Amino acid sequence: MESESTVTTCYRHPRVECHVRCTRCDRYICPDCMREAAVGHQCPECVREGARSVRQARTAFGGRVASAPTVTYVLIALNVLAYLGETVRPSIVDRFDMLGTVPAGYLPEGVAHGEWYRLLTGAFLHLPPTDGTFGILHIVMNMVSLWNIGRVVEMQLGRVRYLALYLLSALGGSVLVLLIAPTTPTLGASGAIFGLGAAYYVMARRLGADMDAVNRFMAGLLLWLVISAWITSWQGHLGGLLAGGVVTLAYAYAPRDSRRTLVQVGACLALLALLVILAMAKVAELTI
Structure with a gap:
């Protein structure tokens, strides 16, 4: 016992x-x-x-709920660091801005000559402070816009989806510049920010938000798109707007079941493939 x-x-x-x-x-x-x-x-x-x-909490668009818009903070920091870098070494602008090619008679440079990184690096550069008053305003206006819009969009999408949206919008802006104005050097985060603006509008409609305020926001965004035709690169702005809208439509209207992530990833990859094909076709045309 x-x-x-x-x-x-x-x-x-x-x-x-x-x-x-x-x-x-x-x-x-x-x-x-x-x-x-x-x-x-x-x-x-x-x-x-x-x-x-x-089970981890998810946003209305399938992203993980975050306590802070960390990606927006990092993107702002990268833009500011790049600006400080080009202030110390102005040659950074000519080396990394978005440029498709140069007219005949000049040394070959640009995306058409193998500098593919310019499609993204140009989106993290801004007009240097030596470029008059607008040089400072360029980065200030973009970073204020990124701070105001980016935080809202990131908290709704989650970090991964938000970062994919931002980069594809920036790429979309650069590709449209390459297609329409390949010899025009461009720089700035405006294309990506226009993509965030499109995302803000699509998400508001999907969530049934008060559209009066949202429509006023979009009217201001489109007005700036028109004004930018005389001031800066409207091609980059329009390309970012279209790319951001396409990505967010996929985010917002993907089926809310186990297929949602697959559909969203597939849409992003399809857009990326389309942009790459368009860029390669244009480069082939420029190098004939």
Whole structure:
């Protein structure tokens, strides 16, 4: 007959006597292994297993809910750092701005001559401070716009979807510049920001927001698109607007089931493929 005074010990610390069991797996646990639970205590393994099984909250568009718009902060920091860099070394602008090609008679440079990185690096540069008053205003206006719009869009989409939207919008703006004005050097985050503006509009319609305020916002955005035809690159703005709209339509109207992520990723990859094909076709035309 087994003695009633049998000593019970912790399953993780066999030398420690204990009398409390994990409410989930029923193993004995010592005070060092006890984790507070809704009822009683649990062991560390059961706590970790329970945390893995908890379903993470998602936004209306399938992204993970974030506590802060971290990607927007990082993008602003990258733009500011690039601006400080070009202030110290102005040659950075000519080396990394968006340029398709140069007229005949000049040294070959630009996307058509293998500098494909310009399709994205130009979106992180701005007019240098030596370029009159608008040089400073260029980055200030873009970063204020990114701060105001980017935070809202990121919190609705989640970090991964938001970053994909931003980069595809920037790429869309650069590709339209390449197609229409390949010999015009352009730079600035405006194309990507126009893409965020399109996303803001599409999301507001999908969520049933007050469209009066949203329509006023879009009217201002389109007015700036028209004005930019005389001031800066309207091609980059329009390309970013179209790319951002396409991506967000896929985000907003993908089926809300297990296929949603697949449809959203597929739409982004399809747009990326289209932009690459258009860019390659134009480069082939420029290098004939």
